[in-house]
Amino acid sequence: MSEDRRLDVLRAIVEDYVSTQEPVGSKSLVERHNLGVSPATIRNDMAVLEEEGYIAQPHTSAGRVPTDKGYRLFVDRMRSVKPLSGAERRAIQSFLDGAVDLDDVVQRTVRLLAQLTRQVAVVQYPSLLRSTVRHVELVALTGTRLLLVLITDTGRVDQRVVDTGRPVDDAVLADLRARLNAVAAGRQVGEVATGLGDLTERFAPEDRTAVASVLSALLDSLLERTDVRVAVAGTANLTRFGQDFEHTLRPMLEALEEHVVLLHLLGEATRPAALTVRIGAENPGNLSSASVVSVGYGPGEQALATMGVLGPTRMDYPGTMGAVRAVARYVSNILASH
Amino acid sequence: MSEDRRLDVLRAIVEDYVSTQEPVGSKSLVERHNLGVSPATIRNDMAVLEEEGYIAQPHTSAGRVPTDKGYRLFVDRMRSVKPLSGAERRAIQSFLDGAVDLDDVVQRTVRLLAQLTRQVAVVQYPSLLRSTVRHVELVALTGTRLLLVLITDTGRVDQRVVDTGRPVDDAVLADLRARLNAVAAGRQVGEVATGLGDLTERFAPEDRTAVASVLSALLDSLLERTDVRVAVAGTANLTRFGQDFEHTLRPMLEALEEHVVLLHLLGEATRPAALTVRIGAENPGNLSSASVVSVGYGPGEQALATMGVLGPTRMDYPGTMGAVRAVARYVSNILASH
DNA sequence: GACTGGCACTCCGACGGCGGGAGTGCCAGG
């Protein structure tokens, strides 16, 4: 009883189950895949696979269904992800090339990914941390309120309203703006914080509280509120996954609304093009019947953010992984060329 | 047979059906509402109501269910929307008061609305058209690319990348920035367009193509791309509405993804506090089993945008309308005080 | 004339019994 064939059997079970959504039996297996042996032989292999925990049967005398562990082995031993067709590649290219700014890139990407995979797509906005500050702008609004705008080289713009507590003179404002830009412009966002420390002291005592509040808002924008924006698309695809409301649909919709949870799901962005797959119970929360395929993306060696796809554990892993990887590469290229 | 009682019967049928989700019969009606007459009498009323098209029975010898026309009459003849409890009002207040900027207000509003109504909430970002321009900023990015930032008095910030085709001198950039602000700052967005016409001619011929592309991008931001942003929350609540995937859930999720469709659903913002209710087939698209309760909001007499709730036709209209109206009022106040 | 109690009727939906069929495990033989 060869080890290799058992893997082939598992592979075949996963493929059939994914495409039919029904438990698969020994007979239909040999019919659909030319395994070169009889159903009885396959049954023996299946018995072993079941004992080892890779497959299970819903009821006695039913076909087999892959377990989380089975999907895991399937993904780990996958020969290769499915390459995209030429038409798909052209579609990606033309769809993404029309983007006018970063927001547009992200919006188009998430829609594209949802359409290609026919599942729920999630794209995190590029992290501020490793971007370079291009410009800091301060604009007086009414009374004691200022608007702080932070512009980075990825084209991302963050704004923030600051209440200074007392009116700030225009001249002071101009001075502050100039000093902030002197410190921040051209530096990486993560490094700017260190240069802001002694800035308050350069101002007259009566302005210092105002300056301090601007600085703290800036630090906030730079550090705390970073990374929490995500775009989601394709939720309508969830209706294709059977009808187990309580345990499948609701937890997914809830997770999609909680952006913090969503970011946990996507996981840390490592280097671009390194695909991560989380299967069933490997996911945080009660998403035990869902899987996530994610990948980092960004213009350079370091990934700035993550994008991915959320679907049922019974998903087409090779196809999904191929699509996610391809889209991430295109988007990375676009970011690099900007 | 009094006309008044028939209305009471319809009202009672709607209320019972909304709370139990099951067809309601004559006997349970008299048990739950003290109508002062016997089931047989109610049956006569129901026969009339059915003949007039306000109610229907799913099968012979089943209870009655309100039709779209029945809900419509119910809503039109509603004595009043349900006022919120003190606890709810306090919750709204404290939840919205923590908002730091416009984005935050919208995000908090949509979540709050979803939570209060236990349905899907949709909030449109305030329209640019009637806002006042506070500041226009131009920042050089790499090579021939500029970033155009538009700041309005509602605290909204729009950005846009412009490719000028050729590098632009810093001095020209500063000049252009100053001129743009001279024309635009302090004016209403809708009026700015007219003032930009002859600006190109003030520059040297070699800079004119660059200036023209900046201007066209600005006009684009001002006019075309306006009004299309919406926030959505509470999609997980859709799982509470029975299990008719094909005709209920999927159309709703699809509508929620298409922001243009969503805006049609919400309808035109008229004056604040004027509630609109669209029931069943009154909605555009194939949302024939959904209803939308929407209302305009904004700081002044004119509504800047719309917010609302999407749910099944069998929703708690008085409660939903009360919540939507209350939240819109609070948000309008917050916008006015900024 | 409006309301009521009574009555016959309809029809949904839950329950239970009954195969058919798909799938399994095991065993003996090649």
Place this chain on the structure above:
DNA sequence: CCTGGCACTCCCGCCGTCGGAGTGCCAGTC
């Protein structure tokens, strides 16, 4: 180590039954 055969299990769809909820109608009452 593979295979065909065989007995066994159990899901699932089908069908007839039956109770109950609800209705419409009619005759009687205030």
